Amino acid sequence: MDEVTRQKATPNEVDRALAHLDPDAGRPSNVVDVRSLSLQFGAKTVISDVTIPFERGTITALIGPTGSGKSTFLRTLNRMNDRVVGFRHEGEVLLDNESIWSSSQDLLSLRRRVGMLFQRPNPFPMSIKDNVVAGVKAHGIAKGRELDVVAETRLREVGLWNAVKDRLNDSPYRLSGGQQQLLCLARALAVGPEVLLLDEPTSALDPLSTEAVENLLRTLVPALTLIVVTHNLGQARRVSDRTMFFYEGRLVEHGPTPALFESPRDPDTARYVNGLMG
Amino acid sequence: MTVPSTPRSATPVARDPRATGVRRHRREDRAWRIGGRLATILPIVGFAFVMIVLAVKAWPAFRVSGLGFITHSAWQPGNTYGGTQRVHGVLIPQGATYGAWPMLLGTLQTSAIALLVALPISIGTAFALTERLPKWLSAPLGFFVEILAGVPSVIIGLWGVLVLGPFLSRDVYPIVANHLPNVPVLRYFRGSVGYGEGLLTSGLVLGLMIVPVIASTTRDLFLQVPPLPKEGALALGMTDAEVARRVTIPWVRSGIIGATVLGLGRALGETIAVAMVSGSVLGTVAPNVYGTMTTIAATIVTQLDSAATDGTGFAVATLAEAGLVLAIISVVVNLLARTIVRRAGRMAAPVGRA
Numbered sequence: 001m002d003e004v005t006r007q008k009a010t011p012n013e014v015d016r017a018l019a020h021l022d023p024d025a026g027r028p029s030n031v032v033d034v035r036s037l038s039l040q041f042g043a044k045t046v047i048s049d050v051t052i053p054f055e056r057g058t059i060t061a062l063i064g065p066t067g068s069g070k071s072t073f074l075r076t077l078n079r080m081n082d083r084v085v086g087f088r089h090e091g092e093v094l095l096d097n098e099s100i101w102s103s104s105q106d107l108l109s110l111r112r113r114v115g116m117l118f119q120r121p122n123p124f125p126m127s128i129k130d131n132v133v134a135g136v137k138a139h140g141i142a143k144g145r146e147l148d149v150v151a152e153t154r155l156r157e158v159g160l161w162n163a164v165k166d167r168l169n170d171s172p173y174r175l176s177g178g179q180q181q182l183l184c185l186a187r188a189l190a191v192g193p194e195v196l197l198l199d200e201p202t203s204a205l206d207p208l209s210t211e212a213v214e215n216l217l218r219t220l221v222p223a224l225t226l227i228v229v230t231h232n233l234g235q236a237r238r239v240s241d242r243t244m245f246f247y248e249g250r251l252v253e254h255g256p257t258p259a260l261f262e263s264p265r266d267p268d269t270a271r272y273v274n275g276l277m278g
Numbered sequence: 279m280t281v282p283s284t285p286r287s288a289t290p291v292a293r294d295p296r297a298t299g300v301r302r303h304r305r306e307d308r309a310w311r312i313g314g315r316l317a318t319i320l321p322i323v324g325f326a327f328v329m330i331v332l333a334v335k336a337w338p339a340f341r342v343s344g345l346g347f348i349t350h351s352a353w354q355p356g357n358t359y360g361g362t363q364r365v366h367g368v369l370i371p372q373g374a375t376y377g378a379w380p381m382l383l384g385t386l387q388t389s390a391i392a393l394l395v396a397l398p399i400s401i402g403t404a405f406a407l408t409e410r411l412p413k414w415l416s417a418p419l420g421f422f423v424e425i426l427a428g429v430p431s432v433i434i435g436l437w438g439v440l441v442l443g444p445f446l447s448r449d450v451y452p453i454v455a456n457h458l459p460n461v462p463v464l465r466y467f468r469g470s471v472g473y474g475e476g477l478l479t480s481g482l483v484l485g486l487m488i489v490p491v492i493a494s495t496t497r498d499l500f501l502q503v504p505p506l507p508k509e510g511a512l513a514l515g516m517t518d519a520e521v522a523r524r525v526t527i528p529w530v531r532s533g534i535i536g537a538t539v540l541g542l543g544r545a546l547g548e549t550i551a552v553a554m555v556s557g558s559v560l561g562t563v564a565p566n567v568y569g570t571m572t573t574i575a576a577t578i579v580t581q582l583d584s585a586a587t588d589g590t591g592f593a594v595a596t597l598a599e600a601g602l603v604l605a606i607i608s609v610v611v612n613l614l615a616r617t618i619v620r621r622a623g624r625m626a627a628p629v630g631r632a
Contacts, residue, residue, distance in 0.1 A: 078513060111515035122510040125528040134524060135514035184510065191514060 024056055028097050031056040031195055031225045032077060032114075036091035039072055041084065046072045049091070050251045052244065054195075057222025061236035061257065062229045064246030065277060073246065074197050074229050078114040079107060095195070112139055115193035120204040121180030123172035123187075128164050131172050131183055135191040154186040158216060178209025185216065196220065198228040202235065214239050233273060237261055245269045332605060335598035338368045338591065343376060347599060350377025353561035358588050370592040378574065378600050380563045384477065385573040385604065387564075388552060389545040391481025392488055396541060399485075400492035401534070405522055407493075408500040420497060427490035435551030438483040443474025443555055451478070451568055469566040475557040478567040483555050484548055488541030495537035499530035532619040539615040546608055549575040574604040 019025055030053035039047040047069045054060055062070040072081065079100060081087045093100045100110055112135070123131050132151040136142050142150050151168065155161040160182045164175070172183055181201065188196060198217075202210040210232075217226060217239050230236050236243050237257060244254040245266070253260060253269045264270040271277040339347070342365045356374030363372055403423065407416045451471035458464045503526050511521040527534065557570025558580050564571040572580070578597050585593035 080509065080513060108515040108517065111513055116510075116513035118506055118510060118513075120506060122506040124507055124511065124525050125531075126524065134511070135516070138514065138516045138520050138524075187510075187514065 027056070029056055030054060031096060032227070033094040033097070034077075034091070035094065037073075037076070037093060038090040039069070039076060039081070040086075040088045041072075042086035046249055047076075048249050051091075052251060052254060054225060054227060055242075056225050058241040059217060059221055059226040059228060059239055061240035061243045062227065062246060063231075063233060063236050063243060063272070064252075065272065066231075067248075068246040069249040070229050070244075070246040071199055074199055074227060075116075077195070077197055077227065078111050078116055080116070082107075108139070112191045113193055114195045114197060115188040115191065116197045116199065117181070117185055117188055117201045119200045121177055121184050123175075123180050123183055126172075127169045128172050128175070128183065129168040132186050132190055134187060139191055141191065150190055154190045155183075157189060158182040158186045159212065160186060176209070178205050178212060181205060181209065181213060182216070185213070189220075193224065195225045195227065198226060198230075200229055200231060203231065210235070233261075233275075245272060247272070329602070329605060332598055332602045336595055336602050339376070339595035339599040341366045342368050342370060342592070343596070343599070347376065347378055347596075348382055348603060349379055350375070351379050351561055351563065352377050353380075355584065355588060355593055358593075362590055368592065369590045371588060371590055374588075374592055376593075376596045377561070378603060380561060381572050381574045381577050381600065382603060382607075383563055384480075384556070384571040385546060385575070385607065387477055387571075388480045388484055388556070388573055389542055391478065391567075392484035392545040393538065393542055395482060395485035396489045396492055397538060400489050400496055400537075400541075401527065403489065403493040404496035404500050405526075407497045409518070409522070409526075420494070423490050423497070424494050427494060431487060431548060431551040432554075434483060434487055435554035438479060438551060438555040439475065442483065443479045445474070446479060446482070447471050447474035447568070455566075455568070466566045469568070471568045472557075472570065475555055476568045476570045477556070477564040480552050480556045480571075480573070481567075483551055484545045487548065487551065488544050491541045491544060492534075492537045495540070496530070496534055499533040499537070500526060503529045531622045535615055535619050535622060539612060542611055542615075543608055546604065546611065547575050548573075549579045552576040553580050574600050574607075578604075 032054040034050055034052050034054075037047060037050045038045065050073065062074060064070045075081050076089065077093060077100070081089075089101075095105075095110065095114065098105060100114075124134055126134065129148070129151045132154050133142070133147045136147065136150050152161060152165075155164060160179060163179060164183075172180060175183065181204075185201075202213050205213065214235060217228070220226060221241075228236070228240065240257045242254065243257045243260045245252045245260065245264075245268075247268050253264060253266045260269065261273050264273055268277070343350075352375050354373060354375050356371035358371050361372045362369050364370075407420050407423070411419065451474075455468050455471050458467045460468060507525050507529065508521055511525045512518075516524065552573050553576035556572050556576055558572045558576060559570040560572060560577065560581075562571070563569075578601055581593070581597060585597050588594065
């Protein structure tokens with residue numbers, strides 16, 4: 001066997017090598033860029049004039065009282081509101097510098113790139129394995145034996161593999177709520193999204209499952225960009241890098257999570273993060 | 279049985295008003311219990327009664343014809359005015375012989391055609407009503423679907439024989455018959471198209487009759503599918519068709535199968551409309567899909583009059599036997615459907631689950 005001489009690389013070289021490997025190199029650092037976005041349902045304005053960039057590879061928490069518009073805002077980012085009667089939008093949402101509403105934007109691939117996890121687990125009426133690969137099949141990403149590999153990889157990724165490996169062909173509805181939500185997360189991850197929208201992902205889960213999901217979310221960055229709507233302020237503090245506070249359809253304040261919680265600038269933010277408004 | 283004790287006063291004269299209440303409740307309880315038991319056994323008794331009567335009535339015919347009844351094709355009442363003969367101890371008219379194979383096949387064929395036509399149309403209708411059309415349009419349309427379910431079959435039969443049959447045999451069947459290649463299956467769509475009375479017309483008329491049955495049930499089922507799984511599928515980048523195929527329909531699959539069996543039951547047993555559009559030809563199997571034929575149910579109603587003229591009662595016994603065969607087919611179809619429902623239900627979501 002040849003003797004391989006190893007030379008120590010300088011930090012600079014390492015950086016350059018890593019930069020070369022980074023699939024996101026050359027893309028804008030803000031994966032989602034919201035500019036002067038206003039949203040209306042009929043005559044009612046739900047979001048007014050929000051401008052905010054979402055940095056690639058970070059977790060952003062969207063907090064605010066019920067009816068503050070944060071869920072509507074979130075559901076706009078993958079155009080889930082488009083078909084709601086009376087929905088109108090002004091301003092722009094850019095995904096990698098391209099408007100999500102531009103005519104060259106394919107809605108189906110947009111939703112593949114911007115995945116979503118819902119308030120409650122919503123597995124499809126098919127086997128556990130078929131659930132994981134449902135999106136993969138729909139987008140033709142893999143087929144045949146590859147699907148088994150995809151299913152195993154994603155179930156391992158969410159830490160569900162050992163629990164379900166013997167019942168991959170069983171109904172998902174016999175899993176616990178937490179396991180079902182992890183299954184839905186595996187399903188969302190399977191299509192390889194860049195951004196994952198999470199709409200109160202743990203609001204229907206018990207504390208242990210919540211912790212499992214939260215821990216998992218931290219492992220998904222920086223490969224993915226996560227935007228999480230949550231009513232759980234502790235969760236926002238634990239998992240997010242940045243926090244946005246919505247109140248009555250306005251983005252009142254945003255910033256690094258510790259700063260926003262410890263020294264909020266706006267009195268409304270202060271009241272909300274201190275539990276004086278809910 | 280222990281009854282909650284009612285405190286009684288020392289003097290028996292002063293009756294506790296609550297005591298009468300307890301007695302009344304006990305009476306109600308007993309009535310409820312007995313009524314419940316009656317209601318439970320009534321379907322079983324009714325079904326058994328019908329089957330036993332049919333079997334008794336059919337018994338002479340069964341002794342004469344045996345199992346050959348469902349494999350033979352000849353349908354000859356014999357000479358009802360001439361002499362009689364004794365076969366296996368049963369008195370029957372001279373030369374009488376009955377085989378139900380053509381009408382048995384005709385029953386299955388027309389119902390199969392009806393189902394093949396009705397199922398996709400029904401699901402499509404239900405899908406359009408629940409997911410596609412705006413409310414101001416879907417509500418009245420849904421109402422019309424239900425009205426269609428209530429149109430008497432004799433009216434649909436009349437329309438079939440006066441309008442649909444002639445139209446199809448003049449403007450549609452010839453085109454199909456002249457352009458399909460001479461290969462297996464499609465071969466049965468070639469050849470003489472007749473005058474609009476026959477197998478395909480019967481199947482289509484039956485299909486039309488069961489569309490509202492399946493569609494209205496399926497629409498109600500679709501309305502029960504919670505939005506969250508559908509949103510999940512959309513958010514995964516599925517098209518509307520994929521959402522329907524992978525989520526909405528599987529969610530209520532066992533219900534759709536149930537509705538289909540309901541429709542199939544109606545198609546198998548439908549009498550008068552088929553009697554009007556089938557051509558009511560006994561004893562021959564249709565050579566192609568346009569050929570005249572008949573079904574068990576239609577035969578029973580069209581032949582009952584002449585069967586009554588058979589003094590030996592053999593013709594009536596034969597119709598009863600045909601009826602028994604039809605009843606058995608219906609039971610078998612129901613059992614098959616149950617098996618399928620059980621299998622389909624394996625992945626189904628618990629009701630009310632989102």
